[in-house]
Amino acid sequence: MMEQYQHLKAKVGDALLFFRMGDFYELFQDDALVASKALNIALTARNKQQDDPIPMCGVPIHSAESYIDRLLQQDFKVAIAEQLEDPSQAEGLVKRDIVRVITPGTVISSTILAPKEHNFLASIAVTPGGAGFAYVDVSTGTFAVTSWESPDWQQALYREYTRVQPREVLFPEPLEISLDIMQSTSDTFSATLQPWAAHYFHLERAYRTLTQQFAVRSLEGFGCEGHPLGIAAAGALVAYVHETQHNTMTHLNGLRLYSTGDFMVLDETTRRHLELTYSPVSQGRAGSLLALIDCTLTAMGGRLLRQWLSQPLCQLQALQERQEAVAELVEQSSRRARLRQALDTLSDFERTLSRLALGTVTPRELIALCRSIGRLPAIEAELRACSSLVLTTLAAQWDSLRDLADLIANAIVDDPPATLRDGQVIRSGYHTELEALREQGASGTAWLNHFEVQERQRTGIPSLRIGFNKVFGYYLEVRKAHLSQVPAEYLRKQTLVHAERFITPALKDREVHMLRAAEEALSLERRLYEALQCQLAQHLHRIQQMAQILSQLDGLAALAEVAVARQYCRPTLDDSDILAITDGRHAVLETMCQEERFVPNDTFLDCERRQILLLTGPNMAGKSTYMRQVALIVILAQIGSFVPARSAHIGLVDRVFTRVGAQDMLGKGQSTFMVEMTETANILHNVSARSLVLLDEIGRGTSTYDGISIAWAVIEYLHTHGDLRPRTLFATHYHELTALAASLVRVHNYSAAVQERGDKVLFLRRILPGSADRSYGIQVARLAGLPVPVLQRAQQLLTHFESSSSPSGVASGKRRMAPQITPGFQPGSQLSLFEPLMTQLLHELRSLDLANLSPSEVVTTLTELQQKARRLP
Template sequence: MADNENLTPMMIQYQGIKEKYKNDVVFFRLGDFYEMFNQDAVEVSRLLNLTLTHRASQPMCGIPYHAAKIYIARLLRFGKKIVICEQVGEIPKAGKGIAERKVVEIITPGTAVESEYLDGYKANYLASLSITKGRAGFAYIDVTTSSFSATSWSAAKMTENFAKELNRASPRELLLPISLKTNKDIRTVLDSYGNISVSYYPDWDFSSELSFKKLTNQFKTANLKAFSLEKDSPEVVPAGFLLDYLEKTTNSDIPHVSSISVYSDSDFLMLDDSSRRNLEITENMRDGSSQFSLLECVDFTKTAIGGRLLRNWLLFPLTNIKQIERRQERITSFYKDRNLLAKVKNDLSSILDVERLAGRIAMDKAHAKDLQALRTSLESWCKIKGYIEAFDFSFISSENSEKICCLISNSILDEPATSLTEGGIIKKGWSKELDHWRSIHDNFNQVLSEYEAEEKQKTGISNLRIKYTNAFGYFIEISKGKLSYVPPHFIMRRALVNCDRYTTEKLQQLEMDLNESSTKVLELERDLFIEVRSSLHQYIPYLLQIAEEIADTDVSASFAHAAIEHNWVCPDIDDSCIFEITDGRHPVVENHIPTGEFVPNNSFLSAGSDDIPSFALITGPNMAGKSTYLRQNALISLLAQTGSYVPASKAKIGIVDKIFCRVGASDNLAKGESTFLVEMTETANILHAATERSLVIMDEVGRGTSTEDGLAIARAVSEYLVDIIKCRTFFATHYHELSRMENPHLVMLCMDVREDNGSVVFLRKVKEGVTANSYGIHVARLAGIPQNVIDRAKVILARIQSLAQDNPILMEDIPLSEQNNTLKNNDENNYKTPGLFSDEEIIISEILSLDVDNVTPLNALQIISRWQKTLNNQ
């Protein structure tokens, strides 16, 4: 910007504000518009497709103030922070100088509270991360609902845990110490996360002492032991910083935030970030929407609160059997009584977002329509409680609901205005003073008529009239013939030819009251509404409890609806390590194909049992249903531990502590990671983190490298899972050579295929045994590969199969206890894992398939040289 002497006073005022909020978009109020200048104007005009103009050579664009929320919502979706600068003083009467302006509100993606800025079915989290004494603390809060959570982990495992928590909470805004700006692990996670507003603040703002004080002041406690926190707990710093940031940004208190939930992985069924994506629990991998996700299959919620809680249940499955059974009982209550379910769902549809309404009331941001929405919602909830009072749902008393409804019903108009400057909020009869001023404003002609009649009677002047002119205002007009009857309290205003004009103290007072009435009505309505809204503060904890009850009922009814709609059953959950599914189905796939076409399959594994295998090795061709079978088992387990019914005819599941799902990977070239490296990283995480209670789903391990390397890795991973970890594992592979493994805890499964006159039919049925063919060429033909390529592939396959031995070469089966010693005794430079085919066989096959007519002399020499090196290295 130019030097101050070249700027107008208004631009100097703007520059002073912008200097403080350099990285934010400043909405600068000018009359009926919010204006943006300089770089703000250029950027906002591009993002919102606004016309860019200029003022005193400075770029400028504006939006109407009455439509600001629409534009602010769009900017928040782009991750922008908006500073609202309003005119708070009058323009100088002399016409010189400028009106005073100041920042009245800062709106950021994570602190927005207006419904226009929010997705009702998703939490709006603001998150923070810090590192204290080698441990990372992570906290996130939704100020609209008071949901406040925190966790921590070893800083040495930053990438894995930060990605997991970031994707689980899905915050819209993240606050970090500036010292973490160059942290490679954090940068790696943020680069892959997507759209999030990230801000950095000085490290001294992340003070353990200040954060502890902020939390204790907020919760009104002497310490934080009630929340499982000590003064030096790593969760304290980010949590305290969030509260401080919220108070400064929203410019209001947040009394509804009265506790914090501190959790660890052991409190819930843990899924790492990769498994959550692969299972497509709340969003699909194609476009990130909820379509074709597990959430879509079970989401029959009727309220925004229920929608948010359902998402939370899916992301945080339980490990506590009693809690799971309590959820099952509620779902079963609705499942068994379908008439009750229909009535409850119908009335839930009329309940608005009580949780966020309570939050706006607590922050003094609720308008009159919000209060009416709260009243109608509470009335509907009381009606629902009457339906389900026979069940032991342990609901709190409705006494306070009745008090709240009575207060709002008596004080607020049924169709009130939303603005405090427009009036039309308070009901008649709530305030005698307001009714008085309204009567003057609305019925002034009647008041004048009554006063005129009164004066006629007192004076006996029958032609006395009260009139009005712009110049004199209201006056009493008396003809010349009646002047002798004029009483002493009449005050002369003007004598005319045919009459005289008078006033009285009462008429002057009436006129003054009329002039003041509009302002008085607005002031009184505003003050009375604020008084009513403030009186609701005492009920905020109660309203949040009510919101929790509504959400729980809505989710329970939603799961019951899903169970009825999809023909699911209630699983038996126990503390064993069993995994027994009869006629299991994939909930998402079944939901998107015609009814009855999905082929159900059984599963039967158990960890720690001598009689039941813990490891299922699954072979079968592409497109035969292996991946679907793997995923459905993971999703059934996850659904069971949310308390839901599951897609099966019978299910018995021992509590699972972690689900790992490695079923395909993509490269990350920006980070220098190939597909195979990503696959191996995910596999390493499974082998390090899985326990005997875990459920592991693995598909095509080792396929991203050479056949020999891949087969060796797949074999070693299988052995480690079955012999060392001993967890319940579904392991799909195209390496049929692995079927030679023998272990009492291993079962061979395959996908059934029928060949009929050269055609192949995938029956999508799992059976015991091993598939001998992958039918890859058949799948290639289905995909549309040119026929000449298919024919050539058949010739090559026939040749390769004719050269291969009946029993492909594998490493000798070496017990794991002897494996390390064996490898040490071999010279690493000379050690080489035997392949499936000898080098001579491969070279002969290459010669037979070589297109001699299209090989240049130089290419021929290079090929021969490569063959020589291969044979000489033997």
């Protein structure tokens, strides 16, 4: 047996081998050492009496999936070696072979996977000038590919990689080009990097793999011709799936080629800042935009809605068609309610069909599918009454699947057991031979009941009963108080504390007949069930098509439900550069406001007159919330949703950029300021005329002069560089920047309104025209609970600074006096507040290149330096 194990282990390499032995999966040798530690289960040994016992551990088959899941979460792979014949009928060693290798990206078990999340396996093919990226969800049949051949392909690949969030990624080995994703880390997901032999990525082989998978002569029908890198990535992916699943995976019968240019670009930074699908507060989806809008009632609808949110549309016609469908469901409230009531009872068609393709679908899953198909007529009736283009198109593609439901209902009992090995799965009357075998079993049970009564009467033993276990089979049990009455022909088989167990020739003869009939019945049930699976598998494409229709319908109805429940409006969408929102609200935060009502705000941006809104005002006054809510409204509009506002007019946005928050990346050796500058550089290099840019507190992580200079230059660049003119919201505490509105015609000052009440401040949460005259930092510090002495000293220093000049170095016209030293302060214990200003002045003086300055430039420069010097104490 160990030779068989060693042979199978050699076939699976670094995967942990689950070796089927009866009702357990056993692991041996090094695999046992690793698995026992990873799973925290007992480690024992085989051949303990020998000098070199073999380490072993095991898990029960009925709970194996939970153990496999724990191993996958630790990035292990698991190979399953099943028994290919009944041990009772095997001649010699039971035949075994590898039936599947389960990797993080090839999981199909419903008990392991999150219902509303995809589990993607991805593949990357690269050359010096481009990349192909393909991904598949083996559990649903979703299969897509894209490619890039441009100088910025690394950035495009990284963005798509972080959007898809694969669980496992294949890359050619050896990898001749360094990829950013190999060093990437993320708070929201982690991927197992899996090297895969380079020859699988060769174009000719990959092309052949795909045409064989789809049973076609060319890939022209999928639009893939002319995309060699995409073909390479997709072909290598299919080869890996075949290799690990030991199956042709017939539900992978289509490949969607897409261009990332058809969708709004949302990079990892933007998704993180806007908390689209993940909230760092909850460490999950709770508190995210997805959690708010996901009113879907089916798992497949939930997965589709997540995809829509990760890929907002940039194609106006498709967007307007989806919006029209949502609008119809908003208006038809009764129809929407009936649709959702019917959808609420549906099982997960997509994941059922994947297990059907693999031959692992359970009887209960098939009955759930059958009952779900029974609900389709009610959905169809409502759908055919709709008039919008998207909904009428779905109705035209409708398939009742009634014939498949009849196949299942005729074959399987209404309430089947959890697994096929429990028997009694096939309905009575379905198969003549099975009925005969079951009658034999029933007659045997009747014989046992009669025999038990007969023996009680014959022996006079009232406690006599017939029992059964897997070791001894059927037996007669007699309590020890009646052992003296046991007939001589009874053969003792087992002694218990309070009873003895016996057998008789007649009982054993009947047992042989009954067990043979039961085994034959179970074997026939298995064959009939497998035949049913094969019949159903011929119609996988039909089930898949209906899954896509139902998921779209569920996603659209969910958006309509949210729109009604939250009182959203239907936005106007067009190709203009206008972004006009009346009484806009933050979709997520408005649902969390318990102590105060959420205050709505207006927004107007365009590229001609009001391109950049410069926001000033104190912390906690609502600037960041305002910026985020504008971005969320745009994103919601471009997935076809209604939006949280009284009205909205949105000219399509091709990309949303954000630089908000202060998440340090210290693990990468990057400070807050370095991250801020990196993200700002990314924005300035990639911004377009249709982009929406959100910049919050640029320059705050360095000295005041540096910060103001950088922020000032960024605003000028966004305003004047070429013909880009991206719509921009720029929040700052540098009040000096408000002067830009006087010289840059498309910059407008706005501020977060506050109301002073003595030494306290009330945040009104309103964003109004005009600049703020102060930051109210001390009032915010008071709300945060700083000690009173600190607040008093801060107020003293603030009064001094305001009476002379601002700490940013802008003179007020009065000579600055050194601030009074606080009692107990030791002079020289730290650097003066103004020493950095002197250092900077000296640096500027040393850096002057007088030989290359004109006389007028020399005069101007020296005048500026003199003014700075006079402001020093």
